Amino acid sequence: MKKRYFIDKIADYVGQEVIIRGWLYNIRTSGKLMFPQLRDGTGIIQGVVSQKEVSEKVWEDFKKLTQESSLIVTGTVAKHPKKEEYELHVKDVEVIQVAEAYPITPKDHGIEFLADHRHLWVRSQRQTAIIKVREEIIKACRDYMYDNGFTLFDSPIFTPNAAEGTTTLFSSDYFDLGKAYLAQTGQLYAEAGAMAFGKVYDFGPTFRAEKSKTRRHLTEFWMIEPEMAFYDIYDDMDLIEDFIVYIVERVIKSRRKELDILERDITKLEAVKKPFPRITYDEAVEIINKKNVPLIRKKADGGEEEIRPFPWGEDFGAPHEEAVVEDYDRPVMVYNWPSEAKAFYMKRDPENPKVVRGVDVLAPEGYGEIVGGSEREDDLGLLESRIKEHNLPMDAFGWYLDLRRFGSVPHSGFGMGIERVVCWLCKLDHVRESIPFPRLMYRNRP
């Protein structure tokens, strides 16, 4: 195999001659000296080209290089005279391609322009750092599951039925079988897996055709969904807490360099420790009312009205989540939700049938809901009546009801949206930076 050198490991080669294969990130000239910034995907290193130390051809080659031109550079690694980093004293260059005028210049750009050039934007230092953190989060998720006895049990992306109502599904024709929908969750299938393996998870893209245009929504996003037999809601919350702490610790430990590039305040992440506060929906409403945060509702005439106190039974909006979370330095778990605000499969609390044993985990620093979980309804009759209440087609759920006919057990699970976790850990303003090619309501290219 050909010997390969990479910029992130360049400190091992001080005083030695190396070959860097990559792209020109930027170049500064100063008379008989040039300072090309070389990028190879693992990092950036400054080159030093001195006219009196290189051939005329090398000097002329560098003069014609443009931003993002591809090249192979041979040189000697040395300590930077002013900074705590290394530089490459260039001896030779092989120009692979001189790039056309590169659209993403070192100055500011608007978000529309950057989004249109996402295929090039991903080369920039900030974007590569985000994608590295994303990778670490995903690897940490899978490692946690593997190390704790979960079996990977992936669910289909084409599904014949909706799990949480029909308004938010993408549909397509499926041969002679009518419509197929893109999955909005793999949970129902994961429940089948939990009855086979005890503890499973699925992990893949999910799709929601919600016409929501916010900094937190994608139409295509990745979700990890663990599902566990013989877990009640409290076991579920124990697991969620342990899982999130593990992921945050991994990112702090393994992606320090990227967090620094992103200028992330790491002390905020180091505060994410067990135990997370656990408060009921009722207690959350009390906090909201103590802070006098109203529910804003649209009126028939198009105007808005502010309702105080917060009416029991309503789901929380962003200001309510913020009110609940702002006093804490770590994620907050809100559980025992009003049943009408939540999905049909959540188990009713035997002590209070008005609430279900569902839990939302709200991230600190205003990042909102990152996890939604619940204990599942394990009683056949109650589940059937809930499907009827939600006006869902009973026949589509035949196989799912079988899980309650053949060895039904108490079980729980949750779903964690990867992009929202990436946003939180990287402190991003918008989910569009949390995935290489975001799909948004108003954008599906490049």
Add this chain to the structure above:
RNA sequence: UCCGAAGUAGCUCAGUUGGUUAGAGCAUCUGACUGUUAAUCAGAGGGUCGCAGGUUCAAGUCCUGCCUUCGGAGCCA
């Protein structure tokens, strides 16, 4: 879907109460500079002012419609 804002050079923007040939920085090209850090300095090229109508002696600027994008709300992970 609703509310709000914006579209002027490849990019980011300025453009006054409507008034000569629409400007700046970056990028590109030419040149200067042996330690630059979004380098700097001198010069050059680069425009269907989103689209379509309208008002006016005169429209980037005022009016109407449309398109696109951005921000927010609701819903959610």
